[in-house]
Amino acid sequence: MRISGWLWLLRKDLFSQRARLAILILCITLSGFLFGLTFSAVAYLRTEIRPRLRELFPERRVVVRPASSDIMMFKVDGPKISDKAYEEFKKLDGVAAVYAQMPAGFPVSADFEMNSLNVGFTTDIIMFGVDRELVAKDVAPGIDFPAKKASDPVPALITEYFLDAYNLGLAESANMPKLSKTALLGVGFDLILGESQTGLGSTSVPSQTKRARVAGLTANPLLFGVIIPIENMREYNKTYRAGKDATYAALHIDLASPEDADAVKAKAAELKLRFEAQKEVLDRYLRIVGTIEQCLLGAFVLVFALAAVGVFTTFAAALQERRPAWGLHRATGLSRFGVMLLACGHAVAAAIPSALLATAGCVAVSLLLTNFFSRYTEQLSILPGNPFHFGWETALAILVFSLIFSLLPALILTTPICRARPVKLLSERSL
Numbered sequence: 001m002r003i004s005g006w007l008w009l010l011r012k013d014l015f016s017q018r019a020r021l022a023i024l025i026l027c028i029t030l031s032g033f034l035f036g037l038t039f040s041a042v043a044y045l046r047t048e049i050r051p052r053l054r055e056l057f058p059e060r061r062v063v064v065r066p067a068s069s070d071i072m073m074f075k076v077d078g079p080k081i082s083d084k085a086y087e088e089f090k091k092l093d094g095v096a097a098v099y100a101q102m103p104a105g106f107p108v109s110a111d112f113e114m115n116s117l118n119v120g121f122t123t124d125i126i127m128f129g130v131d132r133e134l135v136a137k138d139v140a141p142g143i144d145f146p147a148k149k150a151s152d153p154v155p156a157l158i159t160e161y162f163l164d165a166y167n168l169g170l171a172e173s174a175n176m177p178k179l180s181k182t183a184l185l186g187v188g189f190d191l192i193l194g195e196s197q198t199g200l201g202s203t204s205v206p207s208q209t210k211r212a213r214v215a216g217l218t219a220n221p222l223l224f225g226v227i228i229p230i231e232n233m234r235e236y237n238k239t240y241r242a243g244k245d246a247t248y249a250a251l252h253i254d255l256a257s258p259e260d261a262d263a264v265k266a267k268a269a270e271l272k273l274r275f276e277a278q279k280e281v282l283d284r285y286l287r288i289v290g291t292i293e294q295c296l297l298g299a300f301v302l303v304f305a306l307a308a309v310g311v312f313t314t315f316a317a318a319l320q321e322r323r324p325a326w327g328l329h330r331a332t333g334l335s336r337f338g339v340m341l342l343a344c345g346h347a348v349a350a351a352i353p354s355a356l357l358a359t360a361g362c363v364a365v366s367l368l369l370t371n372f373f374s375r376y377t378e379q380l381s382i383l384p385g386n387p388f389h390f391g392w393e394t395a396l397a398i399l400v401f402s403l404i405f406s407l408l409p410a411l412i413l414t415t416p417i418c419r420a421r422p423v424k425l426l427s428e429r430s431l
Contacts, residue, residue, distance in 0.1 A: 023314045024350040025357070028402050031307040032358030036398045037365065038300040040390060042293050048385050049289055056219060057282040059258050060096075062265075063222060064089065064251045067274040079272050080247040089251055092267060094260025099134035099252040101223070102233045103127075106203050106240035107196035110212075110226065112189045124197050126225030129233020134252055138218040140185055145215055146229030153188060155215035157227040163217065187214045191226075194240055205240050222250060308405075315346075315409045343414035347406035355402040359395045366390035 067078035090098045104127040111122045132145045135157055139145045145155045160181070167178045194207035218227060237246065253264055261277050268275035369388040 020314050020317060021346075021350060024311060024406070025354050027307045027310040027314065028350055028354035028406055029357045029361075031304055031311075031405060032354055032398045032402045033361045034300055034303050035401050036358055036362035036390075036394050038296050039397050040362065040366070040394045041296055041387075043393070044385075044387050044389070045289050045293055048387075050286065053282055053285050053289070056221060057278040057285070058254070059279040059282060060255045061278045062253050062255065062261050063276045063278065064253065064264070064268050065249065065274045065276070067272055078274075081249075081251060081271075081273060083246055085271050085273070086248060086251060088271075089253060089264065089267060092263050094256050094263055095253055096256050097133065097254040099131040099254075100230055100248050101134070101250040101252065102129040102230050102237070102246065103249040104129075104233065105237050105244070105247075106194050106205075108226075109192040109195050109197050110189055111192060112187075122192075122197055127191075127228065127233075128223060128225060128249060129228050129230035130223065131230055135216075135218055135220070135223070135227060138216045138220075140216045143213075143215040146231045153211045153213035154191065154228055154232055156189075156191075156212045157216050157218045157223070158184060158214055159224050159227075160217045160219045161221075161224065181217055184214045185216065188212065189214070191228075193236055203240050205242075222252070311405065312409045312413075315413055340411070340414055343410045344407060347410035348403070351399075351402040351406040354406070355399040358398050358402065362394065362398070363390050 064081065066080055069078070086098065086100060089095060108125055108127045109122060110125045132139070135145070138157055139155070143155055144152075147153065147155055163179060163181065163184065189212055191210040191212045192207055193210060194203045194205055212226075212228070234246065237244075255261060255264070258277075258279050261279075265275045265277075366388050370386060373388065
């Protein structure tokens with residue numbers, strides 16, 4: 001039979017089932033639409049959020065910090081991390097590298113002035129000095145950390161969450177211009193050492209101003225504040241904490257393998273320090289992400305099951321009505337495979353418009369959510385990319401889902417018809 005003959009038979013079958021075809025398209029469109037939203041959300045969680053969490057909390061890294069305890073309304077710190085403890089951790093078996101995080105032992109302010117945007121403010125800051133290797137991936141290309149010359153501005157990293165707080169807080173309330181991540185790179189500002197704008201803390205050494213330059217932004221949640229090279233921080237602490245031993249706010253320890261954490265944990269307990277494996281933190285966040293994925297999949301399966309009942313029922317009624325007609329086609333020379341092709345034609349005729357409608361619905365929802373929430377999602381560093389982005393992968397997944405969802409019941413319900421004898425089919429009457 002020619003292709004034109006197949007198309008004529010298929011068109012005749014479809015026109016005799018207009019109402020049921022509309023019901024099929026409705027059921028498959030609803031399922032495809034919900035499948036598209038679920039697929040897009042789960043794909044974002046798996047391809048964006050999970051890698052982001054693994055980047056923030058490396059599995060081979062553990063962090064050692066001073067322990068603290070609550071006594072009534074006060075939090076009392078335990079022993080500080082000394083240079084001796086730092087050296088002991090470096091000598092442990094299974095330790096690949098130890099990166100120190102040194103706090104400023106004196107009040108520090110920063111004076112930010114961006115004349116091009118008419119933005120400026122002075123504020124107290126939290127400042128740490130760290131080893132370059134800890135933030136190497138965050139330092140902008142071409143910037144030395146630390147600076148090669150003493151006269152050069154001090155390279156400083158700013159936490160991405162500070163930028164989020166400015167854009168969503170100060171910029172919103174004061175009607176100031178919002179800043180992108182690239183807007184801060186290379187911006188110069190003044191570090192005012194030994195001076196607090198709020199009057200907190202004091203020092204007998206006269207304050208001094210150091211010129212600094214933004215060398216990058218970091219998303220490390222443990223580096224909250226302004227981050228400068230530890231070499232500079234040692235120098236400043238010697239000036240403003242003369243005669244006092246160097247102490248560290250944290251030691252970031254990279255292990256040769258996550259299984260080597262036990263030795264570091266034992267040493268931390270011996271020194272009465274707080275031990276935290278980043279793998280455990282990562283696992284907690286991944287469990288939350290996994291729970292969200294399961295909730296999304298569970299909601300989809302529930303709706304899918306209800307829609308599947310409608311699709312199977314509608315297909316069963318449509319194919320039951322066509323049994324005598326297909327028996328006539330069989331008697332006049334149409335093969336079993338030809339009957340199966342007619343049934344698949346019904347399924348494809350319902351699947352393609354359903355996939356297009358479902359895709360259009362998902363695109364509309366994506367654009368609506370993107371436009372409504374873009375002012376927040378673009379300014380939250382914890383959210384990589386656009387969580388509401390609709391890509392071609394999702395459109396292709398919707399098409400494949402719609403085809404499978406419609407072809408499967410068609411094949412299952414048509415198989416008994418293909419096996420039946422033409423005489424038996426001709427003797428039946430449509431319900």
